[in-house]
Amino acid sequence: TQLLEQSPQFLSIQEGENLTVYCNSSSVFSSLQWYRQEPGEGPVLLVTVVTGGEVKKLKRLTFQFGDARKDSSLHITAAQPGDTGLYLCAGRSARQLTFGSGTQLTVLP
């Protein structure tokens, strides 16, 4: 069974602060996706990274795929209360996704 470990599990910060969420595995994935989930809803895709070392930016969010395609990070600059939610990484292999346990982010105004 492939495992994806996310850290931290919980994060509470003030508006305007920066933060980084990590997603680590001992397995190699063909691609890695980041989803965001709000209470009472299903996860929604934020980004897919495919190439080792790839960096993608989505406004204030920066996603990086590790060179060996085993890990990834999500960095948020100047966090806002609207960024509050559960962030899930998901590694893809053989057409299936393995999800991490998630990072619950709370941004306080």
Next chain:
Amino acid sequence: IAGITQAPTSQILAAGRRMTLRCTQDMRHNAMYWYRQDLGLGLRLIHYSNTAGTTGKGEVPDGYSVSRANTDDFPLTLASAVPSQTSVYFCASSYEPAGTGGYNEQFFGPGTRLTVL
């Protein structure tokens, strides 16, 4: 376009009872999935279907069954519910081109919150 719908939204069920969670998508996606989400464990795959008429087991299939009679519907059945099946269940779908690993987006329904007493 509704995307993916799930029913019921929530359910309280006595242990030992049979329950079917419904999932319908209108995006003509070939692949569909059922996950359960428990606190601290993320989303775990129960069963999946790569195309109508085929199904496969995921990480935690025991106690659950699925069918895929057509492209749009993918019901999940608990034959005899147990308290450990208390969870939030999410159905998802994606378009997966044949013959490729792919990295396509999975679209999720709003979830069914199930409590087994």
